Structures are given as C-alpha cells and as structure tokens.
Amino acid sequence: MTVTNNDCDRPGLKPLETALAELEQARPQNVLPLATEQVAISSGLDRVLAEDVASPSQIPNYDNSAMDGYAYCDASWDGNSPLKVVGTALAGNAYSQQVPSGNCVRIMTGAQLPQGCDTVVIQENVALNDSKQLRINHRPQLGANIRSAGSDVERGQQVFTQGLRLSGVHIGMLATLGVSHVAVYRKLKVAVFSTGDELRLPGTELPQGCVYDSNRLMITTLLQRLNLEVIDLGIIADNPAAIEQAFKQAAVQADAVISSGGVSVGDADFTRDILQRLGDIAFYKLAIKPGKPFAFGYLHNQTSTPDANNRKNATAFFGLPGNPVSSAVTFHQLALPKLRQMSGEAFPQPLRLQVPSASAFKKRPGRTDFQRGLLTNHNGTLEVHSTGNQGSAIFSSMVAGNCYVVLEQDRGNVSAGEIVTVEPFDRWIS
Known part of the structure; x- marks a missing residue:
C-alpha cells in the first residue's frame, strides 16, 4: 500500500475493504434472526425466505396454445386440403373431444390443446369460408405455437433459495405455482436515535446555531424499505447518562442500533466512550471519505438467554457520523449490507461499472472516496459527471446524483476522460 504524508492517511484508519470483510464475518451467531414464521404471500413483500421453495406442480400444468389460431394434427394434413373447424377451445373452457383427422379446432391463447392436436397455426395465416x-x-x-406442460417449471424443481428477499415478481411466481404461504425469517428489530444538543425536529422553531435532525429521519425511512421493525428513540441530548440509557434500552429491545453523531473526537462526543463501556467496538475510524468516524461493534445484553423472539445476547451497533452525507454513505456502504445479512440474506456485493469521467474530481490519496455523480447515456456511451461540491455537509450532492464515483484509496486527482469506478444508486437509496 502506498503511504503518503497527508492528514487523511494516519495510523489507525482501517481500509474499507478490510472493514467490509470483517463486517461480513462478524459474530453472525449472536445476531441472526433464527426464528421463522409462515406468512401469506400477499404479506411477503421484502421478507426473506427461511427455506428453499420447490414447485408443487409443473408450469404450465397442461399443453396450451401460445397464440390465437387453430389447432390440428400436423401428420393428418396433406398440406393442401382444407381443414374442417369442429369446435372452439377457450382458456378455462377446454374442447373435451378427440379431434378427428382432417379437422381442427379454433383455439385462444392459454386454452388447453385438444386431444389429437400437436400444432397451432396463427389466425393471421389462415382463410376461413362460410362453411367452416x-x-x-x-x-x-x-409443434408451433404450443407451450408444453412443464416447459417453464417442472414438478419438484427448486424455484427459490433460502435467503432470497421477495420482490413483487417473486410473489407473482409463487402465486403461479399455487403456493399460498412461505416460511420467512422474523423481522429484524433496529433502534435508531440521533445525538446532539443542536438538533431540532423539522417543522419546529430553529434557534440560532441549531439544525434540523435529518439523519434520523433519513435512516428510519431507508430502513422501512428493508421491511424491518424500526424503534425510533428520537433525539438524545449530548448527555452521557442519556446516551448510555438509550444504548441500554436498544440492547434490550433491538437486534441492532444505529446512532447518528457523537462518534468523532469533539468534546461533546460521548458515544464512543459509552460504547466501549457497554460492549465491544470491532472497529472505529475508516479510510473512507466521507464517513471516517464510523464505528461498529456489539452491545452486551444483560439478558443471558434468548428472548421470546429468539434474539441472542448481543446487539449490533452502527455509529454513523453526524454530517448528513457521511451518515448516508456509511449507512449505505457499511450498515445496510450487515443488516441485510442479519435479516437472512447473503452479504451483498454492489454493482460497479467502469465508466469514462466527463468531469475532473479532486482527491487526495489516503481514503476510498465516495464522490457523488450523475451517470448519463451520451450518444450510446455511459459517462459520469460530478454533482459539484463534494463536502460532507452538502446533502444536495446526494439528491442531485444517481451514483457514487468510487475513487480508490491510493488514487489522487482525476482528470476528465479518465476511467473511474461507478456504483449506481440501488433500490435502497435511490
């Protein structure tokens, strides 16, 4: 690793890749929500499967027509003589008789293929006279225009794997299979609070020197997309006793706790010291920008045995920085992957692309930098532009962007035209 003499590259800053690897391996036995429940598929959106799903039937469960047309037996037609139309097959109303040689049946899309037929000619390629x-x-x-039984899914075929987070498309597939209920992991419980005497609720008076509490509302909203149980502990004053009580309450009630602010080195930043007393800090201070003062570890729950929800005796904590962009980036890049793993998913890997930069980016070596960008399609070629000021308090840079420009730890300034790594904003943050 290249060592540079600047303020960003100091001893004690853990590389992002190392932190992510440690997050993935961190004590899953203490926090995995092993309890499961059966839910109706109508309530399954964004729940995580607790077991594999195999198809109880074949799909389609009968040979059917893929088009509107006429069904007949190919071997019984001489290629020239007309065929006599002897009936009609509709979806849900099959033609139940054997179709004799030299005859055909009018058939609609999805209708069961009549006995004695093996081919469907589309209606645009025929002519029918008044004598049928x-x-x-x-x-x-x-065999044209026929969907054969089992051509999509065979009976007993594994369709979904344990750990899948169900989307609307997945639920549609389950309904197609005739599955009404699935086993899912219970919802993870996550407590959230912000710290700071300067914080005020949106909609209230804002005294001089104060700011609105955006981080907590942003995080609780993003957590809702994970279909978690969010415990909102509100704003906690810069008071050691109050912060300690919030962590103790979270350790009893939640599987994980996310705090915003109070993990840097200011005189009123008590959070880190309290965490050291109540639990174990796995790591603190990362070689990432924005978001260096990020902390991760575990709170010790005084309950020695699992509770009724099968939660074990440790609560994961994520200490996010107070600046809004730092909070958003560290939540997305570090807390979110671990929370998804704790919910039963595999530890996710982001989609990243190599894209020419249309802008210059300022950067000092020493930290992996998540600058905000706008990924566009210019005449069929992807390119990325900077969203402007990249300060950790410039939240408009997140709103104006649709991706991160991920600049490697040892990289310096980037000129327009250089290839950069781009991570499009995913469904969790876009």
Missing part, C-alpha cells in the same frame, strides 16, 4: 372450411396459407412447423 379452413385453408392454411403458411404451414407452421410441427
């Missing part, structure tokens, strides 16, 4: 004599203008191949 059908002439085929363009002969299809044997």
Whole structure:
C-alpha cells in the first residue's frame, strides 16, 4: 500500500475493504434472526425466505396454445386440403373431444390443446369460408405455437433459495405455482436515535446555531424499505447518562442500533466512550471519505438467554457520523449490507461499472472516496459527471446524483476522460 504524508492517511484508519470483510464475518451467531414464521404471500413483500421453495406442480400444468389460431394434427394434413373447424377451445373452457383427422379446432391463447392436436397455426395465416372450411396459407412447423406442460417449471424443481428477499415478481411466481404461504425469517428489530444538543425536529422553531435532525429521519425511512421493525428513540441530548440509557434500552429491545453523531473526537462526543463501556467496538475510524468516524461493534445484553423472539445476547451497533452525507454513505456502504445479512440474506456485493469521467474530481490519496455523480447515456456511451461540491455537509450532492464515483484509496486527482469506478444508486437509496 502506498503511504503518503497527508492528514487523511494516519495510523489507525482501517481500509474499507478490510472493514467490509470483517463486517461480513462478524459474530453472525449472536445476531441472526433464527426464528421463522409462515406468512401469506400477499404479506411477503421484502421478507426473506427461511427455506428453499420447490414447485408443487409443473408450469404450465397442461399443453396450451401460445397464440390465437387453430389447432390440428400436423401428420393428418396433406398440406393442401382444407381443414374442417369442429369446435372452439377457450382458456378455462377446454374442447373435451378427440379431434378427428382432417379437422381442427379454433383455439385462444392459454386454452388447453385438444386431444389429437400437436400444432397451432396463427389466425393471421389462415382463410376461413362460410362453411367452416379452413385453408392454411403458411404451414407452421410441427409443434408451433404450443407451450408444453412443464416447459417453464417442472414438478419438484427448486424455484427459490433460502435467503432470497421477495420482490413483487417473486410473489407473482409463487402465486403461479399455487403456493399460498412461505416460511420467512422474523423481522429484524433496529433502534435508531440521533445525538446532539443542536438538533431540532423539522417543522419546529430553529434557534440560532441549531439544525434540523435529518439523519434520523433519513435512516428510519431507508430502513422501512428493508421491511424491518424500526424503534425510533428520537433525539438524545449530548448527555452521557442519556446516551448510555438509550444504548441500554436498544440492547434490550433491538437486534441492532444505529446512532447518528457523537462518534468523532469533539468534546461533546460521548458515544464512543459509552460504547466501549457497554460492549465491544470491532472497529472505529475508516479510510473512507466521507464517513471516517464510523464505528461498529456489539452491545452486551444483560439478558443471558434468548428472548421470546429468539434474539441472542448481543446487539449490533452502527455509529454513523453526524454530517448528513457521511451518515448516508456509511449507512449505505457499511450498515445496510450487515443488516441485510442479519435479516437472512447473503452479504451483498454492489454493482460497479467502469465508466469514462466527463468531469475532473479532486482527491487526495489516503481514503476510498465516495464522490457523488450523475451517470448519463451520451450518444450510446455511459459517462459520469460530478454533482459539484463534494463536502460532507452538502446533502444536495446526494439528491442531485444517481451514483457514487468510487475513487480508490491510493488514487489522487482525476482528470476528465479518465476511467473511474461507478456504483449506481440501488433500490435502497435511490
């Protein structure tokens, strides 16, 4: 690793890659929500499967037509003579009789293929006279326009794997299979609070020197997308006893706690010292920008045995910085992957692209930098622009962007035209 003499690269800053690896391996036996429950698929959105799902039937469960047209037996037609239309097959109303040689059946999309038929000619390629004599203008191949039973999913086939977070498409597939209920992990419980005497609620009077509490509302809202149980502990004053009580309450009630502010080195930053007394700090201060004063570890729960929700005796904590961009980036890059793992998913890996930069980016070597960018398609070629001022208090840089420009720890300034790593904002933060 290149060592540079600047204020960003000081002893004690853990590289981001190391922190992520440690997060992935960190004491999962203490926090995994092992308890499961059966839920109706209508309530399954964003729940995490606790077991594999195999198909109880084949899909489709019968041979059916993929098009509106006419079904007939290819071997029984000489390629020239007209076919007699002897009936109609509709979706949900099959033609139940055997179709004799030299005859055909009018069939609609999704209708069961009649007995004795093996091919469907689309209605655009036929001519029908008043005597129900059908002439085929363009002969299809044997088996054309038929969806065979089991061609999508076979009976007993594994369709979904334990650890999958269910989307609307997944739920649609479960309904297609006829599955009404699935086993999912219980919802993770996450407590959230902000610290700072300067914080005020939006909509209230803002005295000189105070700011509105945006971090807690942002984090609780982002957590809702994970379909978690959020315990909002509100704003905690810069008072050691109050902060300690908040952590103790969270350790009893929650699987994880997220605090915002109070983990840097200011005179009123008590959070880190309290965490050291109440638990174990796995790491603190990362080689990441923005978000250097990020802390992760565990609070010790005084309850020695699992509670009714099967929660074990440690509560994960994530100490986010107070600046809003730092809070957003560290939540997204560090807390969110661990919370998803704790919910039963595999530790996720972000989608990253190599893209030419249309802007210059200022950077000093020493920390992995998550600058905010706007990824665009310019005449069929992707390129990324800076959103402007990249200060950790400039929250508009997040709102104006749709991606991170991830600049490597040892990289310096970037000129326009250089290739950079781009991470598009995902569903959790976009």
